[in-house]
Amino acid sequence: MLARLLQPEAKFVKPVLTLLCHHKWTMFDVALSSAGAHIALATSSDEKHPPENMIDGKAETFWSTTGMFPQEVVIRFQTMMKITNVHICSYNIRKLKLEASEMDESTKYDTIAETEIDETDSQLQQEEIQLGEKRAYSLRLVIESGYDHFVSVHKVVVSGQAVHQ
Amino acid sequence: MPTTLRCKCVIVGDATVGKSSIAQVFHSDGSHFPKNYTMTQGVEVLVKPVNIPETTDSVEMYIYDSAGKEIFSDLVRRFWDHPSVVIVVFDCTSETSFSSCKKWLERIRSQCPDIQIPGALLANKIDLDQRRVISPKAGKELAQSNKLEYFECSAKEMQNVDTPFFYLANEFHKLYQERVELFDSLT
Ligand SMILES: Nc1nc2c(ncn2[C@@H]2O[C@H](COP(=O)(O)OP(=O)(O)OP(=O)(O)O)[C@@H](O)[C@H]2O)c(=O)[nH]1
Ligand SMILES: [Mg+2]
Numbered sequence: 001m002l003a004r005l006l007q008p009e010a011k012f013v014k015p016v017l018t019l020l021c022h023h024k025w026t027m028f029d030v031a032l033s034s035a036g037a038h039i040a041l042a043t044s045s046d047e048k049h050p051p052e053n054m055i056d057g058k059a060e061t062f063w064s065t066t067g068m069f070p071q072e073v074v075i076r077f078q079t080m081m082k083i084t085n086v087h088i089c090s091y092n093i094r095k096l097k098l099e100a101s102e103m104d105e106s107t108k109y110d111t112i113a114e115t116e117i118d119e120t121d122s123q124l125q126q127e128e129i130q131l132g133e134k135r136a137y138s139l140r141l142v143i144e145s146g147y148d149h150f151v152s153v154h155k156v157v158v159s160g161q162a163v164h165q
Numbered sequence: 166m167p168t169t170l171r172c173k174c175v176i177v178g179d180a181t182v183g184k185s186s187i188a189q190v191f192h193s194d195g196s197h198f199p200k201n202y203t204m205t206q207g208v209e210v211l212v213k214p215v216n217i218p219e220t221t222d223s224v225e226m227y228i229y230d231s232a233g234k235e236i237f238s239d240l241v242r243r244f245w246d247h248p249s250v251v252i253v254v255f256d257c258t259s260e261t262s263f264s265s266c267k268k269w270l271e272r273i274r275s276q277c278p279d280i281q282i283p284g285a286l287l288a289n290k291i292d293l294d295q296r297r298v299i300s301p302k303a304g305k306e307l308a309q310s311n312k313l314e315y316f317e318c319s320a321k322e323m324q325n326v327d328t329p330f331f332y333l334a335n336e337f338h339k340l341y342q343e344r345v346e347l348f349d350s351l352t
Contacts, residue, residue, distance in 0.1 A: 046168040049345065060352045064345055067171035067337070068227065069247045091348055124351050148280055149249055150341060152348035 031055050031139070031158035036078030040138060043072045054156045059089055059124070062152040071143040075156065076104075080137050083160035086113070086129045088141075092151040093117050093125060095144035100136035109140050119147045124154060135163060167221040169214075172337045174226050174330070175245055177269040178254035179262040180204065180233035183289040186320035187254060188230040191330050195323045205232040208244040215334040224334040238272075245276050250333040251284040253313065258296040263303070270311055283336035284313045285329040292319040 031037045033055045042051035044066040051073050053061035065071045086098060095116050099109035113129050139158060143151055176184045185205050189197050192211040211228040229248075231241040251273045255262040266286060274282060286308040288299060301317065308315035314332055318325040 044171075046345075048168070049348075062348055062352075064348060066168060066341065067224075067249060068173050091351060122347075122351065145247065148344065149247075149337075150344045152345075152351075154348075154352065 028159040028161070029057070029157045030077050030081050030083065030160045030162070031075050031156050032057055037158075038076055039073060040076040041072065041074040043070075049152075054153050057155075059154045062091075062154040064152050065143065065146075065150050067149060069143065069145050071151070072140060073153070074138050074140045075158070076138045077136065077158075078162075080135060080163040081158075081160040082163050083134050083136050083139070083158050084131055085159040086131065086139070087155070087157040087159075088125070088127045088129070088153065089155040090117070090125045090127070090151060090153045091120070092147045093127075093143055093153070094119075094146050096127070097142040097144060098129065098131075099140040099142065100134050101138045101140070102135050104137055109138075112136075136160075167223065168341075170222070170224045170338060170341055172224050172226050172249040172334060173229060173247060174250050174252065174333060175229045175231060175248045175273060176252045176254060177231050177273060178233055179256070179259070179265045179269075182233065182254045182256040182259070182262045183320050184233060184254050185209070185230050187252075187287070187289060187318065187326055188228050190320045190323055190326045192228065195326070198321060198323065204234060205230060205237075206234075207232055207237060208241050213330075215331060217335060217338045220338075222338060224338055226330060226334060242272065242276075245273060248273055248276060248282055249337055251282055252287055252329055252333070253284065254287045254289055255299065256290050257288040257299045257304075257317070258290055258293050260298055263299045263307070266307060267311070270313070281340070283333055283340070284311075285333055286311070286313040286315050287329050288315075288317040289320060291317050291324070292322045 039051040046064050046066055049064040051063045054063045098113040100112045101109045112134050117125050117127050178184055188211055192213050209230045213226050215224045253266045253269050255266050288304050305315045316329045
């Protein structure tokens with residue numbers, strides 16, 4: 001494996017790296033659509049850049065907001081989760097709030113994190129938010145402001161595990 | 166596939182220049198001109214979709230018709246967060262309203278100094294050409310020096326009122342396309 005990684009040819013290096021990343025995320029990412037999560041609501045939808053792109057496991061595809069603030073998106077997990085950490089790949093987000101709900105189909109949300117992300121120039125913002133341990137059925141991201149009219153969210157990775165009742 | 170953008174269009178300018186008239190004529194497709202003056206006492210929001218030519222996309226214009234009277238200035242500012250585009254209106258028969266344009270524009274731009282806000286400078290009441298004191302040339306110069314596009318209209322005669330809105334909707338749509346290309350290039 002190591003020997004292959006050290007090979008200079010890109011064609012060898014790339015697939016190995018992809019494999020490693022993929023492996024790491026699928027172990028824990030409860031927000032992936034392939035793990036049964038889905039987008040329950042989004043305040044913007046350009047059909048070329050739909051909100052589902054945030055949870056498809058790929059950084060190349062993204063959700064684009066289509067104007068005005070705040071913007072919201074709700075990710076519903078397959079079941080009740082214990083979540084510890086959220087990683088967001090985005091561009092142009094300034095103020096971000098995370099809210100969690102412990103109920104299915106609920107409108108009652110508790111704020112679990114608030115952050116201001118630094119502006120980046122021609123590269124993605126990578127924000128890691130530690131949550132301790134929070135129970136959540138749904139996770140709501142509220143983008144309260146941005147560094148521009150439009151923001152993109154490429155990936156939302158939520159580390160956690162199912163709560164067994 | 167059609168995309169709908171949302172655009173917060175803030176209209177500013179001195180009291181009585183015709184901001185509400187312009188907003189209402191545009192919003193009602195020319196079927197309503199408020200003949201009697203009703204002072205706006207805060208912000209009135211009107212929503213109107215605009216189709217973007219040669220696409221299936223549209224831009225929903227959220228028009229924030231703001232009070233021009235100075236006593237409301239603190240109040241109206243609270244509604245101006247994250248403006249997408251701006252229209253600065255003056256009355257072409259009033260020198261004072263023309264010299265206020267810079268002040269209004271600065272108030273909007275200071276909301277978000279680092280963000281590019283497409284804007285229009287709009288001369289209203291051109292039906293009163295006998296009383297006109299601001300020439301098209303003076304209007305164009307002010308627009309140019311402040312990176313605005315210049316337009317003239319008469320809300321009363323329902324003449325050319327739509328043009329600045331269409332222009333700004335198109336500019337906003339162009340910005341969106343540029344940004345999406347940028348997002349695409351980041352990975
Ligand atoms: N002759 C003429 N009168 C106009 C025109 N547009 C507006 N008016 C008149 O000007 C007066 C003021 O118009 P408004 O639209 O209420 O002005 P405003 O800018 O909204 O004023 P505030 O709400 O106080 O800031 C009204 O009596 C209108 O009928 C126009 O194009 N020509
Ligand atoms: Mg008014």
